[in-house]
Amino acid sequence: MSQDALFGTPDDREPGASGADSRGSAFFRAGPGAPLAARMRPRTLDEVVGQQHLLGPGRPLRRLVEGSGEASVILYGPPGTGKTTIASLISSATGQHFVGLSALNSGVKQVREVIDTARRDLIHGERTVLFIDEVHRFSKTQQDALLAAVENRTVLLVAATTENPSFSVVAPLLSRSLLLQLHPLEDVDLRGLLERALTDERGLAGRITAEDGALDQLVLLAGGDARRALTYLEAAAEAVADGASMSVDTVRENVNRAVVRYDRDGDQHYDVVSAFIKSIRGSDVDAALHYLARMLEAGEDPRFIARRLVIHASEDIGMADPTALQTAVAAAQAVQLIGMPEARLTLAQATIHLATAPKSPAVINAISAATEDVRAGRIGPVPAHLRDGHYEGAKRLGNAVGYLFPHDDPRGVVTQRYIPENLDDAVYYRPTGHGAEKRIAEFLGRLRRIVRGKK
Secondary structure, three states: OOOOOOOOOOOOOOOOOOOOOOEHHHHHOOOOOOOHHHHOOOOOHHHOOOOHHHHOOOOHHHHHHOOOOOOOEEEEOOOOOOHHHHHHHHHHHHOOEEEEEEOOOOOHHHHHHHHHHHHHHHHOOOOEEEEEEOHHHOOHHHHHOOHHHHHOOOEEEEEEEOOOHHHHOOHHHHHOOEEEEOOOOOHHHHHHHHHHHHHOOOOOOOOOEEOHHHHHHHHHHHOOOHHHHHHHHHHHHOOOOOOOEEOHHHHHHHOOOOOOOOOOOOHHHHHHHHHHHHHHHOOOHHHHHHHHHHHHHOOOOHHHHHHHHHHHHHHHHHHHOOHHHHHHHHHHHHHHHHOOOOHHHHHHHHHHHHHHOOOOOHHHHHHHHHHHHHHOOOOOOOOHHHOOOOOOOOHHHOOOOOOOOHHHOOOOOOOOOOOOHHHOOOOOOOOOOOOOHHHHHHHHHHHHHHHOOOO
8 A cells, every 4th residue: 555645755664564664754754845834844842833722731732742642633723733743743752653644545445454554563562653634535434444443542543634523524533532623823923933934944044034024924824824824935935036035025926815715615614604694693894794705705606695695684684674685685686697706796785784784583583483383283273264265165164254354444454363263372573673673663562452353
């Protein structure tokens, strides 16, 4: 079985094969021609920046990196936060047989071969550390193949994922591992990393310097991603002559724009959409526009965004501003008609309208309460005078007999039973005092009293 090219070197032995030892950080070693981000990967725990909530004294991850931890771990976090770095440090610290696989090109057969080899090595006192990158891309069957080996500690599993493990990793594997969440790096950590890369022999070795503003711009564009920060630094540095200083303009000319992390099929999709809707509900128009821009920049389907706005117009605004639904529906139609990039204006207008509109949950509360009664069996027969009378023999059955036509009354409303008999006290729609619902609330009580014949 061939090791993954991302981690292997020509001399690394295959599981169970003779030849060079696959211990330590050989799987992660970067040559002089490797990208800057690979060359600058920390070699010791002291070089790691950020993640102190996991790497502090006595924490499980620190114990694992220092070679004394026993529990398998799943490292969950966005790209460039140190998942692969931590795996490389664990490989160095344990001094044990280390195997690296990528879920992109490894299947059940490869996993089982690794486990079989690990079981034989364990008999001779050698434990295997198995690193799996992109574990969320493993199928359920592939993940299940790991369960017994992890539970029996045949292997020490270190798995990395950028996707929420609650959705992408099977529950049995989660329960057998420590789930450790890595956070995007703070600005101060990224700046320190960039400064080190400028002077370190593995990095730019002092070939150039950088203005403070240039470093600030790189930090801003990196968005908490160490790999991206170093990649951008390397791209900008190529345009700077030896001995010169990198300026803000150099960065802007060589790094066009920040890359928005947003997977349309992953948790970022749901997180950003959730934040978008909650910002509109909370009437923070600026936050709502921010999340709208993130979705659009990342290539989200504008029709999806439009559908969410239509739903939100009824769910969280409703009769407090009946025109919100009209605006949202018009926006959805306009998106279909004109497409991107112009549709971003339409979506922005609808977002602003909904975010600044008065809010009311009365519509969703009303239909939810009515649905709850129906599901509980509180339905009752339709009153006879409301039944369909447009067929021969209807009157003989008493259908549509005695129905009072509201337009015949000067008030436009009459006392008449509409709701089934066992629901006389049902009150589903409860308007708030916000926006247009304030006016509805003022006459709804009187309306109900007339209809139901109550004083």
